[in-house]
Amino acid sequence: MSLSRAPRRRSNRGRASLLTAVTVASALALTACGGSDGGGATGGSGTNFVQSDGGISRVAKADRAPAPKLDGKTIEGDTLDVTSLKGKVVVLNVWGSWCAPCRAEAPHFAKVSKELKPRGVEFVGINIRNTTSAAKEFDEEFGIDYPSLHDPDSKLLLRFPKGTLSLQTIPSTLVLDREGKIAARALIGLGEDQLRKLIAPVAAEK
Incomplete structure (x- = not known):
């Protein structure tokens, strides 16, 4: 037996x-969803980020580095240069329609972007590893009306200083202050409360 x-x-x-x-x-x-390749930008601490709470990191105002020039075609075929938004708080979200956490956070980004736009906060997506048609379908599905730069090969991400972003960590979100400097970061998918917490201190700065 x-x-x-x-x-x-x-x-x-x-x-x-x-x-x-x-x-x-x-x-x-x-x-998190994996990126298309390794190397280049990394998730280290080489840009004066200090870990806060809830997966959010911040940079003291005196220690912030300027964001690189981010320009190119959007998924709609328009031309966008993020430096034209200087003077406003800019929320940069790296995403792909193939990424489950990106899909989970998308309704929160759609809602918060509409509410904060009148307060001088602009959202810009950086869409990677997508065709423009797939990216457009994503925006339509979730009601996102802010522009996204089309970056299928992640070339825009490589412009950031080492230690700012990770090509293996999607979604990622950066907040630029009104001087165009990198002020805050989250390398996780964000809920509505987390997104507001990420933005609020930078938007409150004089």
């Missing part, structure tokens, strides 16, 4: 191990 039960115990352990592996993989998939 003991010999006949042994294979069943091993089988159950095997199924349990497989279930655990699938659960862990699913949890990781919901946390």
